[in-house]
Amino acid sequence: MKFNELGLKDNILSAISEMGYEAPTPIQQKAIPYLLENDSDLIGLASTGTGKTAAFGLPLINKIDSSSKNTQGLIICPTRELCIQIARDLDAYSSKLRDVKVTAVYGGTDISKQIRQIERGTQIIVATPGRLVDLINRKKVKLWEVETVVLDEADEMLNMGFKEDIDSILQQTPDHKNVWLFSATMSKEVARIAKNYMTEPFEITVGGKNETNKNIEHHYYVVNERDRYTALKGIIDFSPNIYGLIFCRTRRDTAAVADKLMANGYNAEPLHGDLSQAQRDRVMDKFRSKTLQILVATDVAARGIDVDDITHVIHYQLPEDVENYTHRSGRTARAGKKGTSIALINTRESRKIKSIERIINSDFQLKKVPSPDEICMIQLQNTVASITDTEIDTTRIEKYMPAILEQFEDVSKEDVLKKFLSVEFNKFLSYYENVKDVNAKSSKGGREEGFKSRRGGKSDSRDDENRQRFFVALGRKDGFNHGALLRLLLDNTGMNKGAIGKIDILEKFSFFDADKSETEKILSKMQTVDFEGQTMNIEKTKGGGDSDKGGRKTSSRRNSGGDRSSRDRGNSGNSGNRSRRRSYNN
Missing domain, CATH: 3.40.50.300 (P-loop containing nucleotide triphosphate hydrolases)
Structure with missing residues (x-):
């Protein structure tokens, strides 16, 4: 047609x-x-x-x-x-x-x-x-x-x-x-x-409801949390012609990952809500014109990215909601082309991959972060290919050739190549000599690793001594969700999004973590805030860095909600696992 x-x-x-x-x-x-x-x-x-x-x-x-x-x-x-x-x-x-x-x-x-x-x-x-x-x-x-x-x-x-x-x-x-x-x-x-x-x-x-684009291959890599950035570098280096988009959950992580990549010599820049409109326009213009190779973005900032030929979408961190995975991965494989969506997960997140597979009706392939030798070989081959494919402009360089050939007359062809590659790659090769295998063990179902936090292991930010846990008297039955909570907090307190940690939206009430330094601001600024005519009733809980790991609320108000939250959020961290599981199954 x-x-x-x-x-x-x-x-x-x-x-x-x-x-x-x-x-x-x-x-x-x-x-x-x-x-x-x-x-x-x-x-x-x-x-x-x-x-x-x-x-x-x-x-x-x-x-x-x-x-x-x-x-x-x-x-x-x-x-x-x-x-x-x-x-x-x-x-x-x-x-x-x-x-x-x-x-x-x-x-x-x-x-x-x-x-x-x-x-x-x-x-x-x-x-x-x-x-x-x-x-x-x-x-x-x-x-x-x-x-x-x-x-x-x-x-x-x-x-x-x-x-x-x-x-x-x-x-x-x-x-x-x-x-x-x-x-x-x-x-x-x-x-x-x-x-x-x-x-x-x-x-x-077109396709099944909630399905992702069938032209996208979905890969995931299991690494320990401390090795997430090293794994990211390896994946990027193994794809030297990448034209990619990296997603992080928060502005703080987006800025940090982009800063590290730029410091390591990558053609990368961040896109997040702390940038002015002029800065965002400048970054997007560079990305659209392909003078920028890697864009590191938050979910919100990337919603307007309609750019053809993106080869890779990398989820540096999985999104809270599965719908965002569909939106993120949909930035590649546009206009009938093929693309790759890559998720970096830690050993506690394998279950989320299973949940996303069920909802998007597409399978993930478990991949291994390439070894240093594999990465170096790909990079060397790519450089050699770019040299051999270069057209020679004889008219412009001819006058310089006699002097250059004289300098190389005692050097063999093989030594010239070795010297050239050494100039290009000595630093790169030195880095990968010291990189260890960052692949972690995990089954696809993630049952053993996925239950670690329920057996007493620490959760992402709840036990951070610099975080405070808060209770909100609204849940899914009230139409409340992650986006609404973030928007109300940011609009009414002036906080940076990076100061807000884990969010759990349950059926009748919710919890979120925030930097302890923001506690008084949250309690004072949010007292008169409501959501669609309903009072939010934000209260400080114990836990999230306090010594009482049972997580009892400081107030006895809404006692039934408080008791249930205490049971759910005890040392085992069950609430966090249940709420995360729900967010990927809804």
Whole structure:
């Protein structure tokens, strides 16, 4: 099938032809004709990187009445990077159409400039939830003529705690609008949005629900925690032509890993929320233009990365929620190409691999971190190949050759090669002479290693003497999740995300760790904060560095919750294991 068979306007076909679009992807083949021919709601489920932006963007552009300057289309997405990317794509799709304006509105930049653009008239607004709510409250965005609302990456927006904002925005739009919901996964929260705001939606699924892209190979390496960075270096060095994305859980880890890689001579930079918008734009421009080889990012910052030809996605740490694994790995194998997703895990995390396999319906291959000899051989062969493949520009170097040949007249061809490779690799070879085998023992099921923390071993951060454990009187039954807790903490306390440690979201209540130095700030700033009309009731617990490993709450309030948490969180650390298991099975 070709794009000219889908029913799009000739001007749009001309624009996408210049962009290099040839044949539509499966989600585009199914969604575009339906959306052009039907005035109805739609749910589109497909893996990240399968062309969802064009699947909703092309029919949306096709429907716009350019004679009216009122906002007719609204696209809501989770991050500013994705917002910018979608707006750029829509600008390109409509480049052959007159008077079609697309405006991106997102936080971290001058709101007055965005207001001026909206006031001049724009048919399509692409927005992040927080900035859009701000503009609505200022009465600068008028949505009464919106005919189509697109919720892109709906699962990720809900994971990030934007449920309340999305509810608020959708209530400002007309009842007769169409809602097009696109997502990589179909979680309970996404289903709730569909139930509350959509009328008999037509559902298109490409692949199984929550499945990852079939063109991705999934590998995992088991290493001891102390060897995680050494293993990362080995994997990168074994793939000298890598054009990759490394994911870390926190801004602090992202910055630390990027700093180490740059100090070790790798062409790498970080992307996280502590960077200014100008810094983030600079990094992304370098990555898109391939002048940057390795990007180290947090989940949130990387949501807008729509870059072709990424060869590897490396999970330096597994995400808390399996949905994020799908989004992360979907950064590679885009546009029908193949890619590799690599997970680095410690000996206690093998069970998570099994859980992810069940949910994404794809198998992982257990791999060994290559030996120093294997890595050195790959690097040497790659260098030799790059030399032999280099075209000789005789006209430019000919005048220098007599002097150079004179210097080498007493040196054999073999010695020249040895000297050249020594110049290139002496430091590299010296490093790998001292690297030991970093592979740890683990079964794929992870039963023996996975239960270590339940038998009394220390958990990741709970026993850190510099951490404090906190109790929150909200759980999954309240619609509470990791993203909501992080957002409320960061917005109301001004803390750095790196100060927040392990989070356990249980059915009726939750726990989180934070640096002890932030304790008073958390207790004072969070007293008046609520979540969707419900008081959070954050309290300090014992444990998390205190001598009482039973983890009893300092307050007797909500005694049943406190007693249960004490039993679950005793010396064995059962709560942490159960909550982590749940987060990968939901």
